[in-house]
Amino acid sequence: MIKEKNKLDRRKVAQKLLKGRKDILVITGLGGTCWDITSAGDDDLNFPMWGGMGGASMVGLGLAIAQPDKKVLVVTGDGEMLMGLGSLATIAAADPENLSIIVFDNEHFGETGMQKTHTAKGTDLVKVAEAVGFRNVSVIENQESLESFDIKTHSQNGPMFCVIKISNNNPTPVLPPRDGAYLKDRFRQALLGKKSAI
Amino acid sequence: MSDDKNIKSEIPQWPNTIYNTIKSKNFSQVCYVPDAGHSKLITLCESDTDIDCVTLTTEEEGVAMLLGTWLGGKKGLLLMQSSGVGNIINMLSLAKTCRYPMLMLVTMRGEWGEFNPWQNPMGEACRPVLEKIGARVFNVEDSINVETTISAAAEFAFNSQQAVAVTLSQKLIGTKNFLTDMK
Numbered sequence: 575m576i577k578e579k580n581k582l583d584r585r586k587v588a589q590k591l592l593k594g595r596k597d598i599l600v601i602t603g604l605g606g607t608c609w610d611i612t613s614a615g616d617d618d619l620n621f622p623m624w625g626g627m628g629g630a631s632m633v634g635l636g637l638a639i640a641q642p643d644k645k646v647l648v649v650t651g652d653g654e655m656l657m658g659l660g661s662l663a664t665i666a667a668a669d670p671e672n673l674s675i676i677v678f679d680n681e682h683f684g685e686t687g688m689q690k691t692h693t694a695k696g697t698d699l700v701k702v703a704e705a706v707g708f709r710n711v712s713v714i715e716n717q718e719s720l721e722s723f724d725i726k727t728h729s730q731n732g733p734m735f736c737v738i739k740i741s742n743n744n745p746t747p748v749l750p751p752r753d754g755a756y757l758k759d760r761f762r763q764a765l766l767g768k769k770s771a772i
Numbered sequence: 773m774s775d776d777k778n779i780k781s782e783i784p785q786w787p788n789t790i791y792n793t794i795k796s797k798n799f800s801q802v803c804y805v806p807d808a809g810h811s812k813l814i815t816l817c818e819s820d821t822d823i824d825c826v827t828l829t830t831e832e833e834g835v836a837m838l839l840g841t842w843l844g845g846k847k848g849l850l851l852m853q854s855s856g857v858g859n860i861i862n863m864l865s866l867a868k869t870c871r872y873p874m875l876m877l878v879t880m881r882g883e884w885g886e887f888n889p890w891q892n893p894m895g896e897a898c899r900p901v902l903e904k905i906g907a908r909v910f911n912v913e914d915s916i917n918v919e920t921t922i923s924a925a926a927e928f929a930f931n932s933q934q935a936v937a938v939t940l941s942q943k944l945i946g947t948k949n950f951l952t953d954m955k
């Protein structure tokens with residue numbers, strides 16, 4: 575067990591992960607990761623989800639298959655991932671090389687009042703991912719392993735699955751735009767150009 | 773007429789019609805939880821190297837996946853049976869909120885001459901719940917309407933950026949009787 579005060583700060587983790595992201599396509603789950611990724615910089619190539627709990631990784635899969643030459647990164651919470659556990663099996667079976675899933679694991683449903691999730695009670699998401707067929711899996715629990723983690727190199731030989739253990743502090747939300755149609759059109763225009771609206 | 777010919781004329785052609793229609797409209801991703809009624813279409817799609825087929829563990833994964841498909845500039849199709857509609861309702865909020873086009877083909881159970889009463893609740897609820905969460909629903913009962921309906925439904929979905937379901941009636945696909953069909 576890592577002491578709470580030694581756990582990683584989610585906002586700093588987000589900033590470190592996305593530093594120099596260039597054209598990585600980023601999907602977030604609802605809840606804390608939506609605010610974390612936005613705090614690292616709102617970007618046209620972010621698709622922050624405000625709903626659809628359990629669906630973030632599958633949005634990533636559809637996108638990764640549609641855009642095989644781009645890197646797709648899903649950043650989501652442990653609660654959100656647990657609701658879509660089956661999608662890990664689906665993704666492992668589909669085997670998209672360019673898809674990475676990173677779970678910010680605070681072992682709680684942060685957004686709804688900090689109830690413990692299953693990862694606080696024994697569920698090991700990395701083992702789940704491994705068991706359904708992910709070969710590129712890792713866990714980051716301290717500053718040192720975070721420092722040596724580089725999304726561009728670690729996401730080679732995907733699909734990649736990584737759990738980052740973070741502290742369960744609940745920082746004030748940093749909100750991205752909330753209109754889904756706007757977020758979708760903004761993303762498509764940045765990725766596909768103006769013609770995408772026709 | 774020889775027996776042979778009789779048998780051949782009974783093999784349903786509508787799955788091929790659906791396949792040809794989605795090909796002509798450049799669908800490149802197909803995801804599904806299988807239903808017996810979709811098995812031929814699934815086989816056709818899986819043998820097509822230009823179509824990425826994804827097997828889902830639950831239908832709601834497909835609704836989320838097709839958002840990603842559209843974000844990436846491609847077109848996708850979700851196949852399921854009517855019971856699967858019960859698994860996707862909250863996820864269809866995405867289609868309504870984000871206004872992305874998606875086409876679902878739903879093979880009906882619990883609707884016409886059903887053998888298994890456990891299918892009936894979702895057979896009955898299928899259309900109303902889809903409509904309540906904002907999807908348009910078109911029904912096909914006769915093979916002569918398959919091409920025009922799938923084609924019109926796809927146009928509707930992609931021109932209006934909205935979720936559209938085509939329900940394929942048991943009148944079209946036939947009713948399943950485990951005692952005689954599963955021998």
Ligand SMILES: Cc1ncc(C[n+]2csc(CCOP(=O)(O)OP(=O)(O)O)c2C)c(N)n1
Binds near residue numbers: 607625650655678684
């Ligand atoms: C289908 C559904 N069930 C429940 C909720 C309520 N809800 C919103 S966020 C959330 C928890 C998210 O927890 P987690 O993914 O661990 O994120 P974090 O702790 O980082 O906020 C829940 C249960 C919801 N939005 N949708």
